[in-house]
Amino acid sequence: MPVNVKQVKKESSKIQFFGEVDLNDDGEIRSDMPAWYLEPHIDYMEEDISRKETALAQNRIVADQVPMVKEEIKQERKRLSEIKNSKPVLNDVQKDRCARAYESLKHQISDSMPTRKQAKDGLVNPYDEMKRLKEKHITIEPALAKSLGVKTDHGKITGDAANKCFQILGKVLGEPTNPETLRRDHGVESQKIDLHDLTRAIMEGKEIKGDGR
Numbered sequence: 185m186p187v188n189v190k191q192v193k194k195e196s197s198k199i200q201f202f203g204e205v206d207l208n209d210d211g212e213i214r215s216d217m218p219a220w221y222l223e224p225h226i227d228y229m230e231e232d233i234s235r236k237e238t239a240l241a242q243n244r245i246v247a248d249q250v251p252m253v254k255e256e257i258k259q260e261r262k263r264l265s266e267i268k269n270s271k272p273v274l275n276d277v278q279k280d281r282c283a284r285a286y287e288s289l290k291h292q293i294s295d296s297m298p299t300r301k302q303a304k305d306g307l308v309n310p311y312d313e314m315k316r317l318k319e320k321h322i323t324i325e326p327a328l329a330k331s332l333g334v335k336t337d338h339g340k341i342t343g344d345a346a347n348k349c350f351q352i353l354g355k356v357l358g359e360p361t362n363p364e365t366l367r368r369d370h371g372v373e374s375q376k377i378d379l380h381d382l383t384r385a386i387m388e389g390k391e392i393k394g395d396g397r
Contacts, residue, residue: 197277197278197281198278198331199272199274199278199281199282199328199331200272200331201218201272201331201332201333201352201356202215202218202270202331202333203218203219203220203266203267203269203270203271204266204270205219205263205266205267205270206218206219206270213333216333216348217348217351217352218270218271218352219267219270220267220268220270220271221351221352221355226264226267226268229260229263229264229267230264232260233257233260233261233264236253236256236257237257239253240253240254240257271356272356274356274357279357281325281328282328282353282356282357283357285324285325285328285349285353286350286353286354286357286359288323288324289322289324289346289349289350289353290350290366292322292323292346293322293343293346293347293350293363293366294366294367294368296316296321296322296343297316297363297366297367297368298313298367298386299367299368299369300367300369300382301369303382303385303386308386310386310387310388310389313383313386313387314387316343317342317343317344317383318342318343318344319342319343320336320337320340320341320342320345321340321342321343322340322341322342322343322345322346323339323340323341324336324339324340324341324346324349325339326339328349329341329345329349332348332349332352332353333348334348334349347363350363350366351363364382
């Protein structure tokens with residue numbers, strides 16, 4: 185049977201950002217971000233396992249609880265392994281696909297975001313900021329968006345969804361993941377406030393502090 189080059193290329197570009205560990209019993213994504221993305225949680229799990237193993241080694245566990253603790257360690261190690269193994273390892277085709285999407289999102293998000301100076305000067309309407317985050321105005325490849333756990337409408341996603349896609353793609357590519365760095369006047373001072381704090385402040389009409397660069 186002749187090889188369908190287009191089909192092979194299509195199959196090789198498929199990416200599973202959410203693994204089995206992220207799915208519910210119906211096979212649907214149950215979390216906002218992939219488990220492998222949450223590095224602080226992974227670090228906590230590793231530390232918790234290490235504490236229990238140390239306690240066992242030093243005979244600091246009551247004898248009748250030792251079997252239970254050993255089982256906990258076994259299950260936690262299994263879970264930790266599933267999480268780590270669920271992080272996609274990209275081939276060249278997948279890397280190119282993700283990099284193109286990442287760059288496109290980076291520019292679209294940046295263009296749509298008000299600057300810190302605009303926010304500091306009270307020039308950002310909270311209603312407009314809400315529309316930016318909740319209305320679908322940013323373009324992305326629908327199939328890739330679906331893999332990232334985001335629904336599209338004619339290839340469009342919301343600002344919130346775009347931030348999520350940018351973060352996941354950035355993490356898997358080893359690129360910056362903080363959307364706050366995309367503000368056109370991003371500088372040293374602006375790093376002291378994250379995207380959600382600044383956005384919340386805009387919508388609540390609070391004073392935006394900082395140098396406004």
